[in-house]
Amino acid sequence: MHTMRKRRSTISDVAKLAGVSIATVSRVVNGTAPVAQETVDRVQDAIAALGYTPHAAARKLAGRETGTLGVLLPEVAAEFFFPLVRGIAEEVRNAGYDLLIHVASSGLESSLSTPLGEHNTDGLLIFTGRLTDEEITRLYQAGFPIVLLYRSPPDALAIPYVMFENKRGARELIEHVITVHGRRRIAFLRGPEGNEDSEWRERGYREALERHNIPFDGDLVGMGGFDADIARETIESWIMEGLDFDAVFAGDDEAAMGVMAALRSAGKRVPDDVAVLGFDDINSAKLMAPPLTTVRAPIEAAAAGAAQALLAQINGQQPPHQLRYPTEVVIRQSCGCP
Amino acid sequence: MHTMRKRRSTISDVAKLAGVSIATVSRVVNGTAPVAQETVDRVQDAIAALGYTPHAAARKLAGRETGTLGVLLPEVAAEFFFPLVRGIAEEVRNAGYDLLIHVASSGLESSLSTPLGEHNTDGLLIFTGRLTDEEITRLYQAGFPIVLLYRSPPDALAIPYVMFENKRGARELIEHVITVHGRRRIAFLRGPEGNEDSEWRERGYREALERHNIPFDGDLVGMGGFDADIARETIESWIMEGLDFDAVFAGDDEAAMGVMAALRSAGKRVPDDVAVLGFDDINSAKLMAPPLTTVRAPIEAAAAGAAQALLAQINGQQPPHQLRYPTEVVIRQSCGCP
DNA sequence: ACGTTTTCTGAAAGCGCTTTCATCATAACA
DNA sequence: TGTTATGATGAAAGCGCTTTCAGAAAACGT
CATH class of the missing domain: 3.40.50.2300 (Response regulator)
Structure with a gap:
């Protein structure tokens, strides 16, 4: 038995079924312009009937944004990493973006196959020495939105970054x-x-x-x-x-x-x-x-802050240059306290 | 200072600079057809000069594949999750795909905003009850490649899944x-x-x-x-x-x-x-x-296996229906052994 | 030397979607 | 009642890229 793949339904299919133009379908899907209630209903029925989902890539191509943010992580290892991702994911999702996570392999492919460049994403959260200074500089100079996680920018560039005290x-x-x-x-x-x-x-x-x-x-x-x-x-x-x-x-x-x-x-x-x-x-x-x-x-909070800064940057706002989060000593017993 | 965003250079820019057609540029970038060495050099110089990187979305739209695989994860929590992602990431990267990780929020948005459907990815690795049975069934019936992680398919559908003993x-x-x-x-x-x-x-x-x-x-x-x-x-x-x-x-x-x-x-x-x-x-x-x-x-191995199964499926091969990994008792001291 | 492959390259047709721009009805206004 | 906003819609132009399809040039065969 081979996987016979149904052709996915497109916006034109929906348009045809609903008896409207694709522009109208796009409008009801995105709510970008007023559409008569009756038409809306018809289109939505068609969408339901066809099980239509917009094709992400096409959407990105047409609009200007990719709708996804990237996180560059070092070799996955630390428990530390969890709250980090959780904080970012939360923020990013709320903003309606997708999260593309790239995990470094063994560093061998540093700049070789960096597949995730400025093109797959609208912005990047870069964790620790994952990218070379040159690459970061290049991205920055191209005006690409980035936020550095737990490292300061090379050459004192004005790239926002998060740090703990x-x-x-x-x-x-x-x-x-x-x-x-x-x-x-x-x-x-x-x-x-x-x-x-x-x-x-x-x-x-x-x-x-x-x-x-x-x-x-x-x-x-x-x-x-x-x-x-x-x-x-x-x-x-x-x-x-x-x-x-x-x-x-x-x-x-x-x-x-x-x-x-x-x-x-x-x-x-x-x-x-x-x-x-x-x-x-x-x-x-x-x-x-x-x-x-x-x-x-406050790892999670810091991560969320970083994500917000990135989002702000993408929306053309001026994010803070540095996000410094306070730390607090937590006394338990391994120090000798009772 | 506002982020003045340089227009990213496109394939046409490269073509113009190199004095060739965009088709040729595409060819040297992808190596999909023989191109004269001299032309190759010229194009590559142009690419370097412009700092050109292909726009992922456009690529996906034009070709049929999205070039990325998705993993659906429950609310991030376990240390368990590391080797899992590591195993998957490794395999996926080797196959030249990107990895899109979706972390469930609080389940509220179950089917509402599942933004990652069959459209953003070429295939999905689904971890535990993240998607409803209906949704899984729907994807399966649409011929969309999926592999289940640590759960068996609903209604005994022939969806590959990994399990431990x-x-x-x-x-x-x-x-x-x-x-x-x-x-x-x-x-x-x-x-x-x-x-x-x-x-x-x-x-x-x-x-x-x-x-x-x-x-x-x-x-x-x-x-x-x-x-x-x-x-x-x-x-x-x-x-x-x-x-x-x-x-x-x-x-x-x-x-x-x-x-x-x-x-x-x-x-x-x-x-x-x-x-x-x-x-x-x-x-x-x-x-x-x-x-x-x-x-x-063997969490990492199992994850890698799952990724391979997904890749196989995508490439039209018939993956095993079930991947069962052996487990092994590890005796240390918490049981009473010396 | 002439027909036949093989190489190399460009023109052009989309991929599925968003978005002006233009077109009509209608409803609001004087 | 004539005029002007306003609401609803469609046609069509791309977004940047891959990929036939074909033609031109070069290499080959006899």
Whole structure:
């Protein structure tokens, strides 16, 4: 049996059945001009009878917009990604757009097959180093609407971008374990290479140390990659080496989970022997053992904000150049608090 | 400053610059017919000079295919979702298609604004109860390529679908805690209403009980929703009620995480007092405290398989009607094993 | 050298839809 | 009652691209 494909019905089919012109059908479908009630009914009956749905591509071609927004994501991995997409999807749908999500493969095809250019979408939400600076610059200069997610624009271009108050959140978090729990050998796990969130968090970490006269120790900084497995390995090797530390700021919550696992299997108690600190406050943070002290980043809200900024840009409005979202320390038990 | 949008260059611009016809440009872009090397060079120079990119919509309109596949997802939630999308995205990209992801809002707009119909895509991967049976039936009857993810087709239509060996996996898992750890008061947490995976897992659970002459007790079945928070609440209320159980099969790993958290804060030890069992073997399963005994479901592979089936269908081939992926019990410590 | 393929290229016809522009009725106005 | 808004509709021009269809040029065969 082969799939015999019915020809999909077009606007002309509807027009014919309803005994009107295609222009009229278009009008009742889009409500772009007054149409007599009787005609409307006739057309709608025809549409129902034929099971007609407008062909998206044709629509896009005729109008000027594509009706879809794109999101460029790095290799899908983080739990972090959920609220992000949820926030964007919500906003985008409400505005009547479609969401085209592109997930980077292994980076091999950087600029080769970037199939999603300015043509498939009306605008782009670009997550972290997914596109090269040149490409971003090119899009910007072509007047293509884009919003950067968690990274600032290259060459100080006036591209809107969303950011969290990473530095402040990190600083407050570290100060908490210093002042309240008296920790002084605090390790930090960096996120992926070139990640701006990570850079700012590191700055916050250093600032906290400085404020309390704790000398910065490069040995206490390692790779976390915002990834549980990477973080775990780092901690495991530190323990093997006998590195001394009484707290670790994992960079993000996922990494924190890996840190806890490593500590646990090495027989170290959290938080008694080592305090563990995360960042983001993902859903599972409160479910960890012990519940994770972290910094809440309003990921979903930020994502929604980014989407709004993009939509605004598309509608010719002037979006804010930077959207900075506040963060808030969330004290649970992994820091030592009861 | 308002965003002054440069007119994007079209195929005619390129043709003019290169001094050829648009047909020729189309040919060199698509490699659909032999073109003299010299001409090719000239056209490519023009393309580069103009920064030309084909307009997707126009392309789709002209050709017959839209070049994009759609995935319909329920309200984004699960970690489970990652490998899923990764598997699909990989496969889809390799085939040169785009991936359009639609995330359900709150279900309100079920059939109202399903903007992604047969028109925006060449085929659809449909996740769990996102579309009504009628709609699926309609698409199927229109000969539109679809593949169902983790649900079987309505009315036994010949729509390809992917499934895991849920029942077998669940049965083996339960039998493990019965035979090896002597548990007899084993609770089960159901997934979302109507979820087929959950139904099969429950069947496996019951089968295991039967085989070991443990009478089924309805009190030991509760809501898990494949969600940590829901599962947690269920367990908390059970503990409040004083319900007696020595193991809980959470339905999936996310729920298991919630179960563990509930148990922990109630002062129960896992696995000593209560064994906890999951399903899926998501990445964080091995990081839980204690590491979770679960059933590994090859989510990514299954997703890739689904994508392949869809692609096959689109290319006029006959895909298998059912793709059933094997599951495998993964013993860690939450069951009581050392 | 002449007929026959093979290469290469352009003209032109759509793909399905939105949108002026123009045309009529009608209804509102003086 | 003549004139002017106003409401409803159709004809037709594209949107940017792919793809026959055909012709011109070059390569081949004998």
